[in-house]
Amino acid sequence: MAYILELHDICKHFGNVLANDHVSLKVEKGTVHSIVGENGAGKTTLMNILYGLYKQTSGEIFIDGTKVDIESPSDAIELGIGMIHQHFKLIPAMTVAENVMLGEEPTLGKVFLDLKKINERTLELSDKYGLAVNPKSMVEEISVGIRQRVEILKALYRNANILILDEPTALLTPQESEDLFRIIERLRKDGKTILFISHKLKEIMQISNNITVLRDGKVVDTVKKEDTDEVHLARLMVGRDVFLKPAPKPKKIGEAILRVEHVTAVNEYHHPVLNDVTFDVRSGEVLGVAGVDGNGQTELVKALIGLQPLSGGKIFIYDQEITHLSVKKMRSAGIGVIPEDRLQEGLVEDFSVQENLFLGLQRSQPFSNGTNINWGAVRSNAEELVKVYDIRTPNIEHKARLLSGGNQQKIIVAREIFHAPDTIIASQPTRGLDIAATDFVHEQLIKQRDAGKGVLLFSLSLDEIMLLSTRIAVIYKGAIVAVVNKDDVTPEDLGLMMLGGSYEHIPA
Amino acid sequence: MHRIRKFFLKQQPVFITIIAVLLAFVIVGLILAATGRNPFNAVYFFVRGAFGNMFNTTDTISRVIPLTIAGIAFLVGAQSSVFNVGIEGQLLLGAMASAVVGYIVKLPAYIHLPLMLLAGALAGGLYALIPAWLKTKRKVNEILSTIMLNYPATYFTHFLVLKVIPIEGVVPATPFIEETARLPILIEGTQLHAGVFVMIMVVIFAYYLLYKTSLGYEMRAVGYNKTAARFHGIPVEKRMNFAFFLSGMMAGLAGAVEVAGVHYRFLDQFSPGYGFDSITVALVGLLNPFGVVISATLFGALKTGILEMSVYSGIPRQLTTLINGIVVLCVAAKDMLGGWYARIFRGKDTYEAQKEISQ
Numbered sequence A: 001m002a003y004i005l006e007l008h009d010i011c012k013h014f015g016n017v018l019a020n021d022h023v024s025l026k027v028e029k030g031t032v033h034s035i036v037g038e039n040g041a042g043k044t045t046l047m048n049i050l051y052g053l054y055k056q057t058s059g060e061i062f063i064d065g066t067k068v069d070i071e072s073p074s075d076a077i078e079l080g081i082g083m084i085h086q087h088f089k090l091i092p093a094m095t096v097a098e099n100v101m102l103g104e105e106p107t108l109g110k111v112f113l114d115l116k117k118i119n120e121r122t123l124e125l126s127d128k129y130g131l132a133v134n135p136k137s138m139v140e141e142i143s144v145g146i147r148q149r150v151e152i153l154k155a156l157y158r159n160a161n162i163l164i165l166d167e168p169t170a171l172l173t174p175q176e177s178e179d180l181f182r183i184i185e186r187l188r189k190d191g192k193t194i195l196f197i198s199h200k201l202k203e204i205m206q207i208s209n210n211i212t213v214l215r216d217g218k219v220v221d222t223v224k225k226e227d228t229d230e231v232h233l234a235r236l237m238v239g240r241d242v243f244l245k246p247a248p249k250p251k252k253i254g255e256a257i258l259r260v261e262h263v264t265a266v267n268e269y270h271h272p273v274l275n276d277v278t279f280d281v282r283s284g285e286v287l288g289v290a291g292v293d294g295n296g297q298t299e300l301v302k303a304l305i306g307l308q309p310l311s312g313g314k315i316f317i318y319d320q321e322i323t324h325l326s327v328k329k330m331r332s333a334g335i336g337v338i339p340e341d342r343l344q345e346g347l348v349e350d351f352s353v354q355e356n357l358f359l360g361l362q363r364s365q366p367f368s369n370g371t372n373i374n375w376g377a378v379r380s381n382a383e384e385l386v387k388v389y390d391i392r393t394p395n396i397e398h399k400a401r402l403l404s405g406g407n408q409q410k411i412i413v414a415r416e417i418f419h420a421p422d423t424i425i426a427s428q429p430t431r432g433l434d435i436a437a438t439d440f441v442h443e444q445l446i447k448q449r450d451a452g453k454g455v456l457l458f459s460l461s462l463d464e465i466m467l468l469s470t471r472i473a474v475i476y477k478g479a480i481v482a483v484v485n486k487d488d489v490t491p492e493d494l495g496l497m498m499l500g501g502s503y504e505h506i507p508a
Numbered sequence B: 001m002h003r004i005r006k007f008f009l010k011q012q013p014v015f016i017t018i019i020a021v022l023l024a025f026v027i028v029g030l031i032l033a034a035t036g037r038n039p040f041n042a043v044y045f046f047v048r049g050a051f052g053n054m055f056n057t058t059d060t061i062s063r064v065i066p067l068t069i070a071g072i073a074f075l076v077g078a079q080s081s082v083f084n085v086g087i088e089g090q091l092l093l094g095a096m097a098s099a100v101v102g103y104i105v106k107l108p109a110y111i112h113l114p115l116m117l118l119a120g121a122l123a124g125g126l127y128a129l130i131p132a133w134l135k136t137k138r139k140v141n142e143i144l145s146t147i148m149l150n151y152p153a154t155y156f157t158h159f160l161v162l163k164v165i166p167i168e169g170v171v172p173a174t175p176f177i178e179e180t181a182r183l184p185i186l187i188e189g190t191q192l193h194a195g196v197f198v199m200i201m202v203v204i205f206a207y208y209l210l211y212k213t214s215l216g217y218e219m220r221a222v223g224y225n226k227t228a229a230r231f232h233g234i235p236v237e238k239r240m241n242f243a244f245f246l247s248g249m250m251a252g253l254a255g256a257v258e259v260a261g262v263h264y265r266f267l268d269q270f271s272p273g274y275g276f277d278s279i280t281v282a283l284v285g286l287l288n289p290f291g292v293v294i295s296a297t298l299f300g301a302l303k304t305g306i307l308e309m310s311v312y313s314g315i316p317r318q319l320t321t322l323i324n325g326i327v328v329l330c331v332a333a334k335d336m337l338g339g340w341y342a343r344i345f346r347g348k349d350t351y352e353a354q355k356e357i358s359q
């Protein structure tokens, strides 16, 4: 068998941290080779080494049987390696085609851009692999899923034979993920090799040929898809059995804590984004919000924490009206939030782990007397949360920037759940978390629920909504079109409603 | 060995800065050698000029004082992502306001001195509220607005001493301030004045504010990530306005201390560009309050050391500007140095790679 890529004994140290520990890997040409492992297992590090962003401390890389030395991403591109980053590096004010060609654009007489050729070539590539992008649309106007395809196009245009996709589905809706898998399948059939990382084992089982499991920087095993299943993979990853289980029935549902009445909002172009939204979250329940991405979820979360100007309607916590209050006042009225974008909204990357673990609480007891910070309290809080949530960091003074994606997410979730006020708004709380961490976060959310708090859960994953919710609200085009008891619906019903299909309203 | 390596890694920014500064000196040395002068001789006179005797040392310190206070002014802004390049203008207005309070008002010293310093700080602070308003309400880039606002301040003070305030003697200046508004000289016959205590207080204040208080934590959060700050209930615009005000206050205070401790009046063009140097001082000091003291000492010594060097070794004074420029270039080229540094102490990652990932 010809291996297109071989890694021999790759080690990578970051100070005292051993992120990759003698990793050896053989990847067959024309296959989808997945890499799975816990948060902080070293997956991203390994991919970054391959793409020339990091240099391995020791070990060798072979491509098509020849030893190579990858010093920089341009070396990697030269060798036919392309990487699709989770945070896209596209220029929003340029068209798709211009982005694809950027740096290597065809020109007329070396001075003027040959726009016709640029568009034609982009279209050609896009058609070849069924990417279905319009070369002329502006990047700022296209969805996350399409942006990702533009990244793929960029790599293909530079003749990538090996494509690295690091958690490409974390930001995608289930439908978009399916589309991506079709594209991946097509690329594979065309002889491309794909390295794929995901925490969703279902996806791994769906698209992989081979799967390598990493734990603590070491290869635990490489298995063929046929020889394994989700349960087995999870066991290899964490060293014990983990299943995501449905939440137990709520103990006692009380009065409404958060009430939203006829809330309406428009965006900067005066298009309605929230349309007469009415619902409530009761003490002791999880209200899941199901909907296709972009139907007003982001705006609703912002409205509930005071960042979205409203053109009408009211919001209450218990009997206190909190509409139009500042973020600070809404938070102190009893709203906590796990934002969907961890790097932009949830964390200050240049703050240390301990500083991040009391962000938003910098004026509350015991961290502050209102004026001065009590660093002793900050430290003991951080030490406790790092232990309870298993945040993998060398120490609490480490910068959050240097943690793995999942461990960054754990910081936010730990902070918001541990110091939960009356209502927790959890937006994609388990994005980027491994299966064990996901299970743990689910447990913690349920624990808060049973302590009498109200949980409002936003998730692109219907599975997660079904596992945790007591009631489910369906959001479509900025409106809540139905609120139903979880036990009264099937995922299929929900799927229909999310696309605007009608449903006989079952009073909840 | 491992622990040594770890130490050097952790202190990477500090060492890179030191290396950058040393590199600048080596380059200057090479230039001297190339023009047929003895660089070691020059170093000798330089050090003697800066720290050779009591007089020189205190002269150096008296320059370190305004550089440090102005450096802190830039730092408190920059920590909240407010890049105040208008420190020179705020410093001049502060100096003028304090000089006016110093010569017009008659009060006992224990109240006159604080009052004149406060007047200087307030003048600088209020002036900085203009770019603050432009930035937070009108979204005008503060680097442009603050740099432009240096001009009105310079010409306004110029106009005052030339046309409005009665001139004493031949130099354009305000009258001398009252004895009660002066910072006492600490050592008879030298330039060392009590402004050094003001400086120490300012440094400790900045450190305490930024790292020990909730307000400072919020300012730093705004400096690093405005979106996250907003999501966590921090009033971003308010904090930025405050950073502008505080930065302007410190700048004004630097001017007031110069008036109260050195010139005893507002002397036209008294500042050799302390406000502009403050940016370099703060950046070389790695935006750390104590780092600023060290880097201000370096830049203060540059100013005094070169004087003596030029007298005794025939090296032109203009070299200060050159050395300053080379230091700035070397510090700006830190990323390149960082790459080499990382290769030595970390295996072979390039510094760029680290940054690219962290974006």
Ligand SMILES: Nc1ncnc2c1ncn2[C@@H]1O[C@H](COP(=O)(O)OP(=O)(O)OP(=O)(O)O)[C@@H](O)[C@H]1O
Pocket (backbone or CB within 6 Å): A014, A017, A018, A019, A037, A038, A039, A040, A041, A042, A043, A044, A045, A046, A392, A393, A402, A403, A404, A405, A406, A407, A432, B354
């Ligand atoms: N630039 C860096 N400096 C220091 N430590 C780092 C750096 N990058 C990664 N690490 C550490 O290396 C380890 C592996 O991180 P990596 O990002 O590869 O994990 P991962 O498997 O991708 O995890 P996740 O599933 O959470 O994304 C972690 O402990 C992380 O803290």
Ligand SMILES: [Mg+2]
Pocket (backbone or CB within 6 Å): A043, A044, A045, A404, A405, A406
């Ligand atoms: Mg990762």
